[in-house]
Amino acid sequence: MLSTGALRAHLLAARLAGSVATSREASLRSYRLFAAGDPRALLGLTPERDWDEGDLLRLMARACGVRADPAHVSGEDTIDPERTVAALDAFAERLRAVAGARAPVLFGTGHPHRLLEFYATLAEALSAAGCVVLTPAQGAALVMATRFGVRTHRIDYVRGVALVREPGVRSSGGATGAHTHSPLPVRIVLGALAEAGGPLPELVVGDHGWVCGAGQLGFEAIGPADTDDPAVFVAEAEGKVSVAVPLDDGVHADAYRPLAGYVLGRAGLSGRKEWL
Structure with missing residues (x-):
């Protein structure tokens, strides 16, 4: 298991925290869209109150460590690694509790090309600890709006992690799912x-619409979020998401591998695997 210091160093070296690749322009655009009630930024969340752009910037400065100066409108954005480490510790505690109760869990991602291995590692450890990793609605169709127009996708699972696949893409066992912010997949899965x-999940682990959509429906949910994902941090502030982990969600998939090892170690679920 990584030490806290080694984890912090890895976060900075991999640009998961510190100065991240997500641009300030992208973050501010998401805050504007969220304040305007745009579904693309809400991720399935119905906020309990109105959040204007200034409110969101202040929240993200507290939760993530982005620069609070509203005059900073371009360039790179920032994530405070101390906030990331603290959130990963809280994330690990939720996994520890679920493993101790051998409770059912659900994993889902809208970032399969980046985060699938991270979630799959956690899912396998929880399964080994006696938790039921739920995989409902396998193959179910859903109609989603994409940049190419309205398309029919389907729900699939890879190593216990739900994702959606685009039309015509065969299941390969790999991270060939679609990138999506939509809450529709988690709604279909939970509805099924x-x-x-059958048993409902006592914890949903995911990102984007998976975490916000589950939290909005009253399920305990935890997951990572980038500086341009204000909905996840609003959901945490309003008590609909238990833990939002601030980190860049778009770096190379291998960069998240040490995070899985750290989280499992903190949760007492590391077993015999080596993570570095």
Whole structure:
């Protein structure tokens, strides 16, 4: 398991925190869209109050460590690695509790090309600890708006992690799913569980619409979020998401591998695997 100091160094070296690649322009655009109630930025969340751009910037400065100066409108954005480490510790505690209760869990990602391995590692560890990793609605179709127009996608699972695949893409066992912010997949998955009368997840782990959509429906949810994902941090502030981990969600997939090892070590679930 990484020490806290080594984790902090890795976050900075991989640009998961510190000066990140997500641009200030992208972050501010997301704050504007969220304040305007644009579904692309809400990620399935219905905020309890109005949040204007200034409110969001102040929240993100507190939660992520982005620069609070509204005059800073271009260039790189920042994430405070201390906030990331603290959030990963809280994330690990939720996994520890779920593992101790052997409770059912659900994993889902809108960032399969980046975060699939991170989630799959956690899912496998929780399964080994006796948790049921839920995989409902396999193959279910859903209609989603994309930049190419309205398309029919389908829900698939890779190593216990839900994702959506684009039309015509075969299941390869790899991270060939679509990048999406939509809450529709988690709504379909949770609806299928409720209809079947089977166990519902006591914890949902994911990003984008998976975490916000689950939290909005009253399920405990935790997950990572970037500086241009204000909805996840608003959901945390309003009590609909238990833990939002500030980090850049768009770096190379290998960069998240040490984070999985750190989290599992803190949760007492590291087993015999080596992560570095």
